[in-house]
Amino acid sequence: MPEKLKEQGAIPITKVQRAAKFISAGAKVGGNYMKHYAKKMVNPSMDKEELHLNNATDIYKSLSELKGSALKIAQMMSMDKNLLPRAYQDKFTMAQYSAPPLSYPLVVKTFQKYFGKTPEQMFDTFTRIAVNAASIGQVHKATQNGKELAVKIQYPGVADSVSSDLKLVRPFALRLLNMNERELDHYMGEVEEKLLEETDYILEVQRSREISEECGHIPNLKFPKYYNELSSERIITMDWIEGKHIKEWMDTNPTQKAKNKIGQALWDFYHHQVHHLKQVHADPHPGNFIVQDGDQLGIIDFGCVKVIPEDFYQGYFALIKKELLINEDELNQIFYDLEFISDKDTEIEKAYFKGVFKEMISLLGKPFHVDKFDFADNQFFEQIFQLGDRIANDKMFRKSRQARGSRHGLYVNRTYFGIYNLLNQLQAEVDTTKPDWLQ
Amino acid sequence: METASAKKTTKKDHRKAILEGYKNHVLEYGSAPKSVFKFAKDLKMKEEEFYTYFTSFDSIKSAIWVEIFDETILQAESQEIFKEYSAREKFLSFLFTWIEELKKNRSYLLSLYESKSKTSMTLPKEAAEFKDKFKDFANEIILEGKETEEIASRPIISDRYDEALWFQTWFVFRYWLDDRSPRFEKTDAAIEKSVNLAFDLMGKSALDSFLDFAKFLYQSK
Numbered sequence: 001m002p003e004k005l006k007e008q009g010a011i012p013i014t015k016v017q018r019a020a021k022f023i024s025a026g027a028k029v030g031g032n033y034m035k036h037y038a039k040k041m042v043n044p045s046m047d048k049e050e051l052h053l054n055n056a057t058d059i060y061k062s063l064s065e066l067k068g069s070a071l072k073i074a075q076m077m078s079m080d081k082n083l084l085p086r087a088y089q090d091k092f093t094m095a096q097y098s099a100p101p102l103s104y105p106l107v108v109k110t111f112q113k114y115f116g117k118t119p120e121q122m123f124d125t126f127t128r129i130a131v132n133a134a135s136i137g138q139v140h141k142a143t144q145n146g147k148e149l150a151v152k153i154q155y156p157g158v159a160d161s162v163s164s165d166l167k168l169v170r171p172f173a174l175r176l177l178n179m180n181e182r183e184l185d186h187y188m189g190e191v192e193e194k195l196l197e198e199t200d201y202i203l204e205v206q207r208s209r210e211i212s213e214e215c216g217h218i219p220n221l222k223f224p225k226y227y228n229e230l231s232s233e234r235i236i237t238m239d240w241i242e243g244k245h246i247k248e249w250m251d252t253n254p255t256q257k258a259k260n261k262i263g264q265a266l267w268d269f270y271h272h273q274v275h276h277l278k279q280v281h282a283d284p285h286p287g288n289f290i291v292q293d294g295d296q297l298g299i300i301d302f303g304c305v306k307v308i309p310e311d312f313y314q315g316y317f318a319l320i321k322k323e324l325l326i327n328e329d330e331l332n333q334i335f336y337d338l339e340f341i342s343d344k345d346t347e348i349e350k351a352y353f354k355g356v357f358k359e360m361i362s363l364l365g366k367p368f369h370v371d372k373f374d375f376a377d378n379q380f381f382e383q384i385f386q387l388g389d390r391i392a393n394d395k396m397f398r399k400s401r402q403a404r405g406s407r408h409g410l411y412v413n414r415t416y417f418g419i420y421n422l423l424n425q426l427q428a429e430v431d432t433t434k435p436d437w438l439q
Numbered sequence: 440m441e442t443a444s445a446k447k448t449t450k451k452d453h454r455k456a457i458l459e460g461y462k463n464h465v466l467e468y469g470s471a472p473k474s475v476f477k478f479a480k481d482l483k484m485k486e487e488e489f490y491t492y493f494t495s496f497d498s499i500k501s502a503i504w505v506e507i508f509d510e511t512i513l514q515a516e517s518q519e520i521f522k523e524y525s526a527r528e529k530f531l532s533f534l535f536t537w538i539e540e541l542k543k544n545r546s547y548l549l550s551l552y553e554s555k556s557k558t559s560m561t562l563p564k565e566a567a568e569f570k571d572k573f574k575d576f577a578n579e580i581i582l583e584g585k586e587t588e589e590i591a592s593r594p595i596i597s598d599r600y601d602e603a604l605w606f607q608t609w610f611v612f613r614y615w616l617d618d619r620s621p622r623f624e625k626t627d628a629a630i631e632k633s634v635n636l637a638f639d640l641m642g643k644s645a646l647d648s649f650l651d652f653a654k655f656l657y658q659s660k
Contacts, residue, residue, distance in 0.1 A: 102631065103527070103528060103531050103631060103634075103635070104520075104524075104528055105524070105528050105531035105532035105535055106531065106535065106627060106630075106631050108518070108520070108532070108535075109535040109536075109539075109627065110627075112539075113622060118518060118520070120519070120520065128520075155628070156624040156625070156627040156628045156631070157620065157624045157625050157627065157628035159624075160620050160624065160625060
């Protein structure tokens with residue numbers, strides 16, 4: 001069992017206090033900018049990395065004290081690595097592993113509310129201390145009839161605070177993601193909907209069962225069994241998946257063959273979901289995957305599932321066709337369909353954005369243009385970061401008042417960035433299979 | 440009301456009948472009964488009989504508070520794990536259980552206290568006895584916390600910790616009265632967070648080290 005999670009001190013209670021928390025972060029960020037420009041006057045060669053690092057620390061501190069959906073947003077931002085400067089990433093990645101735990105009396109109370117029994121009455125053993133923290137809950141380890149179980153308990157009041165937390169995060173998202181307000185609102189609705197879904201544990205159990213049944217045939221994957229009678233709106237009980245997180249596993253120096261095997265399992269898992277089920281586990285952050293002995297990939301946490309609408313699917317994946325980059329007319333049509341460009345754009349804007357998106361697609365689609373792709377290729381990721389940075393700092397891009405890209409793209413993009421990052425972390429080379437209609 | 444067989448029953452049940460009868464009256468009419476005479480008559484009881492148990496309506500209200508408190512302690516202590524809890528966890532457990540007991544009487548409590556909840560934090564006089572009993576309980580926890588060094592002994596201030604916990608308990612009650620979240624989840628969150636804050640403040644902190652250091656500097660000057 002990991003060492004006792006450090007209990008956090010004061011957590012801001014009311015909306016006002018939470019707002020105050022954010023404001024204080026805002027003030028600090030402002031202060032960091034001041035410091036930055038002051039230093040820069042003395043030392044013009046200083047780059048922005050240090051500033052970003054200071055900002056990331058302060059913002060992360062505020063976010064992690066808020067728990068709940070704000071933490072979730074920190075996670076999301078850490079996912080979209082290409083959108084964030086490097087210094088933010090490391091800080092935010094921390095959010096994926098740690099959050100302060102609930103007290104045991106509250107755990108007992110939650111059980112009594114939903115089952116009328118204490119954890120001790122329901123299980124043979126039950127850990128007093130959480131063994132793991134999830135973004136909106138925590139995990140305890142239990143046993144029943146010799147079987148090891150993972151019991152996930154949701155923090156109370158999370159569902160209620162999703163909407164108000166999002167409102168609080170808004171100004172920060174604006175700043176961090178370099179988006180304008182309209183663009184942001186375009187996506188906020190989608191984020192809110194997904195976050196609310198994540199607080200619905202009944203739905204999560206149902207989806208976990210569906211997807212794990214549908215994907216059961218894929219080799220080297222392992223899904224926990226879910227127990228309906230031991231689950232409720234705020235509690236999920238499933239099999240305990242023993243193993244290591246990807247990072248820990250990589251520290252054990254696995255063979256290239258093993259790495260490719262895990263990477264391929266991951267790829268196949270997503271391939272099947274996206275192209276056959278048309279709904280996808282849209283939360284590929286490292287905490288949701290566990291490598292077991294015998295190089296099996298365990299998949300936990302189906303809180304965030306994105307259903308991909310058919311018309312979006314067609315347009316989006318048509319983009320990965322290699323010859324498309326040559327066929328201008330077809331490409332333009334897809335750009336219109338996916339709301340990348342619209343009639344509201346001026347001719348100059350149209351030309352500019354077509355160029356930008358074409359460049360993005362040819363880069364991000366690279367793994368699909370070959371039969372086998374080596375994700376250990378750091379240069380590929382370097383190029384993505386560079387492109388991201390370049391675009392984000394481009395005046396033309398920042399000036400545009402238009403929201404670009406369909407809202408459905410938000411979670412599908414996030415999923416693919418997540419997979420790419422995981423595969424890079426795994427240093428894996430995989431067969432990048434494509435659906436038949438794109439062969 | 441359900442007191443038809445009151446005559447045959449024992450002393451204890453009489454007391455209970457009066458408590459129940461009073462609650463029912465408040466629930467049905469939204470206010471206290473007009474007079475003890477009328478109230479006793481409704482319970483098919485002589486007025487002087489009423490006075491063998493209670494002296495006034497206020498003493499009934501007071502008894503209801505105490506009853507809820509006693510039941511809470513009984514429930515909390517019946518959990519085996521309660522003995523193993525730290526002081527912080529004991530207090531949390533108390534509040535969570537207390538809210539459950541209050542829930543059983545929510546309508547009664549709302550009709551008596553809701554209108555006032557927004558305007559004042561002052562204590563209704565009928566809760567005084569409950570407060571005394573609560574403070575005994577709180578002092579036990581504080582003593583235990585001091586023994587395990589969960590709570591820091593500080594001159595003067597630490598004698599007032601029981602007041603602080605009482606203040607917090609009353610805050611939770613007020614919060615719960617206004618809570619409209621499903622299953623009173625927000626109250627749960629409020630308890631968790633406020634108790635953590637309270638115990639962090641009472642625990643040993645950087646401030647103690649600072650005071651100690653300051654004292655040292657002052658004395659060794």
